[in-house]
Amino acid sequence: MPATTPTAPAELYRHGLRLLLDKNIGDWIGLWAEDGVMEFPFAPEGRPRRLEGREAVAAYMRDYPDHIDLHDFPELRIHETTDPATIVVEMRGVGRLVRTGAPFDMTYIAVVTVRDGRIAAYRDYWNPLAVQDPAADFTGSTR
Known part of the structure; x- marks a missing residue:
């Protein structure tokens, strides 16, 4: 990890x-521990x-x-917890779906350690009902 990469949870996020x-x-995947888990x-x-392990997260x-062509993460709120290694994040991801050009607007809550x-x-706690395409994954993208 480059020396300029933050290591505190909120700044790393x-x-x-x-x-x-x-x-x-590629660099986003580089922020993950080798045995990191995404749920x-x-x-x-x-x-x-x-997803278990950096390679599984990378493949996903x-x-x-x-x-997804992301444009912004408005309404970002990062909450510290009693565990200094863990944060709770509330945010929106906005942009457009590349395949259709339709707007992308998803609200997320994440617990990150x-x-x-x-x-x-x-x-990653997201609302699957907000995804219109039944073949879409957590990002709203189709695979």
């Missing part, structure tokens, strides 16, 4: 959002509920910019 806006999925507790049937996110300056756990 903000840095990750900037990387997603820049469509720099989607509200994932609909047929969609992954748990690799094509993200081909599906950082270990040794890397994302160790990420639980």
Whole structure:
């Protein structure tokens, strides 16, 4: 990880959002611990509920910019918890769906734990009812 990458949970998370806006999925994956876990507790049937390891997260996110053109994360609120390694994030992701050009507007709540300056756990609570395409994943993209 470059020396300029923040390691505190809130700043690391903000840095990750900037990387997603820049469509720099490779560096975003670099923020993850080798054994990091990403979970989607509200994932609909047929969609992954748990990704174990950086490589699984990378495989899932690799094509993200081909599906979602993110423009901003307005209404970002990061809450510290009694565990200094864990934050709770409330935010909106806005942009457009690449395939259709339709607007993308998704509200998220995430619980993120950082270990040794890397994302160790990420639980992404999103509303699957907000996704119109039944073949869409947590981002609203189709695979």
